[in-house]
Amino acid sequence: MIEMKTCKDFCDHLSDYLEGDIGEKECELIKEHLDKCPPCELIFRSLRKTVDICGKGVSAGIPEEVRIRLKNFLREHCGKT
């Protein structure tokens, strides 16, 4: 059982809480704390929003010329003619 007394103690586990990677009892304690502590609740919401936009906001594009050079490089070095 993790000891959580101060706001910092709770905030130290918000990332695990967000992942659902925390014990049932600790999860309950954090939930109770967030319900009654607006500053920590705001920190939690901003953390959740950060994780949410990380998953949506970083582009995965690859320039066409990089794609073509990779294809040619692999054909040359892996024996495809």
Add this chain to the structure above:
Amino acid sequence: MNKTTNDDRSTVQRVLEGDFDAFETLVEKYQARIYRHLRKMVKDDPCAEDLLQETFLNAYRGLKGFSGESSFSTWLFRIATNNALMFLRKRRPESVQYDDEIGDHANPFYMTASPEFVSTPLEILLSEEGRRQLEEAIEGLPVLYRSVLVLKDVEGFSLEEVSQIMDTSIPAVKSRLHRARNAVRESLVEYYLDRDMSG
């Protein structure tokens, strides 16, 4: 086992039987994600391209060693990560310190969040300007934190997969992820607070 993992394994099998087109299918499927990961790690586009080519060449030559214990994507990202870390250790050894900390976040005190960031609509957060701020916040992290955050929150790997890719323990991954997320959060909170006050 999910469908992608099964599909990749049968494609790998075809490559091992000499089907080069099957390898190109794997390259086509993963090149953009591997390139994004490498760009985030080394922060240099020409170097990221060299490492991209090296990663797929290493993967092709080492495919017989792919045991199938992990998914193909985990295996491939591990090769890319190792290549990038080797490159950084050679070129900028100071950037790959295992005890490197994120500024004051060695013992984070958690800057109180202001409501501006939380209330900013998604279309602004994901606008060109919003994406640039996010990328800058991520790129400001030390490489080992940046890599964990990108693998977990951008690429969507599980904590266990990130620990396999980074060749580190799950507690170490969780600790770096927590600090990295908090540093990015604080950077975005500050940016949207200033933006709100100035405009």
